[in-house]
Amino acid sequence: MRDRTTIDIPAGLEEEYYQINPEILHSFSKFRPPLNIYRFLEPVGRLAQYYKVGDRLTKEQTLELAELVSQGVIFVSRADHAVYVKHISYQLDLVLLDKHLTESEIADIFQIALTRRMEAFFDQPVRLVFDKVREDALVLTEYVWEDFHRTKALAKRLHGVHTLAAHAVNCALTGLHLFVSGQPATFREGRTARTGLDRLVLGLLLHDLGMTRVPALIRDKTKPLLPDEMQKIRGHTLSGYEMLARLDIKFPEMERCVAEHHERLDGSGYPQKLTVGGISETGLLAGVVDSFCAMITKRIHAEAMEPLVAAKKLLDDGRRYPADLVKRLIAGLAGK
Structure with a gap:
């Protein structure tokens, strides 16, 4: 040979x-x-x-x-490229083997593969389907673990139109980049750090799990929500937490993403109205990326904002959102 x-x-x-x-x-x-x-x-x-x-x-x-x-x-x-990307997206671990793909091309593959997985999971949120989500999420973190700079290309592959699956993937890719950009060079030296990264990505993917229990007619309503409809929306964090328990998923990082992504620093969030010091770092991160990714996609009741405009809007709302995380988000969007 x-x-x-x-x-x-x-x-x-x-x-x-x-x-x-x-x-x-x-x-x-x-x-x-x-x-x-x-x-x-x-x-x-x-x-x-x-x-x-x-x-x-x-x-x-x-x-x-x-x-x-x-x-x-x-x-x-x-x-x-489209055929090749689709093919590999069904066997995502192949991206770890193919050294000839560019980072942008690999980012395309991850976006397609993860979105398809999340669509299947939100349609049927059972353990068997979650295990498939987990397999693909671990390929993503393995890919990033080799070089944290790879998250830059991933964070540019965001969906422009809102669906539950698209939002989940947007939050995972944005949150992953935001998280690793704030870590010291020594972060990758411990096994617990890698495990925590795995669970963070899974938590971001599943943070809105409870929204699958909210009727689509309410989620997609263009008119102002009635009090009982708003209550159903606000109940999605608790529903998601309960669904994690039924799936036998008990990792703190995932639980915090699900339970705390609507908590705000000034206590105006829900469900527990936690304030500064009471919200975990994971919950704060999930809250920033959840709000940011919601604003930059086209939804039935709102047009998409430009990413920098959305991020600066969060920075202006410093009473509710952590300025350090939002400034890091802005720096990443500005290419600094």
């Missing part, structure tokens, strides 16, 4: 094509890969089509293709 490192691949080729590794190939349909495949021809220094989507590989070709992939001469076009 040839050493793929000895092959002279022209500089800039990967700006237009992905180089496939064996794990990605094995995830494809064996005889009918989902996208066009190209082979690098060394003598002429260019790519030629090896397989056209819709055709069928022979058994001999599948064996040859595996060998060519091991040599590093098989590529797919970045023009097929």
Whole structure:
């Protein structure tokens, strides 16, 4: 077998094509890969089509293709990015294996995969579906754990239209970036830090779990809510907390995201009307990202705000929101 490192691949080729590794190939349909495949021809220094989507590989070709992939001469076009992203999003751990994807492309994959998981979970909030959410969330934290700077690209892949699933993913990606941007360089040295990060991301994904118990007619109402409807909305934090218990999820970080994301520093929040010192750091973080992500998406009753405008609005409301977190959010949006 040839050493793929000895092959002279022209500089800039990967700006237009992905180089496939064996794990990605094995995830494809064996005889009918989902996208066009190209082979690098060394003598002429260019790519030629090896397989056209819709055709069928022979058994001999599948064996040859595996060998060519091991040599590093098989590529797919970045023009097929949407197909490739969708494929990997169903087997999210593949992003940890493919070293040829850009951070922006990987951020696309995470957004799609996590949104699909959350849609399934909110539709059927049972332990079996949660375990799938957990698997994908751990891939996300593993990816970020290798390099915290990766959260910048993730935080730019936010949905523009509000749904429960879209909001959950927006909050997880925004909150993850906001959290790690405030950590010292030594943060990643302990196992407990990694475990806490895992649970924080899961907590942000599930923080609005209780909203699944609020009828859609109330959630999406454009007219002012009646007192009993408002009571149902405000009851979603307690409902979510109870649902965590029924799912046998008892991690403090997740419980605080669910129970405290509507608490405010001046005691004007709910359900417990906690004040400064009574709200956990996790609860404060969840509260900032929940409000911010709600404001930057288009909802039935409100247009989306520009992210910097929304963040500055939170900063102006310093009686209720922690200024240090909001300033860090603004700094991230401004690219500082």
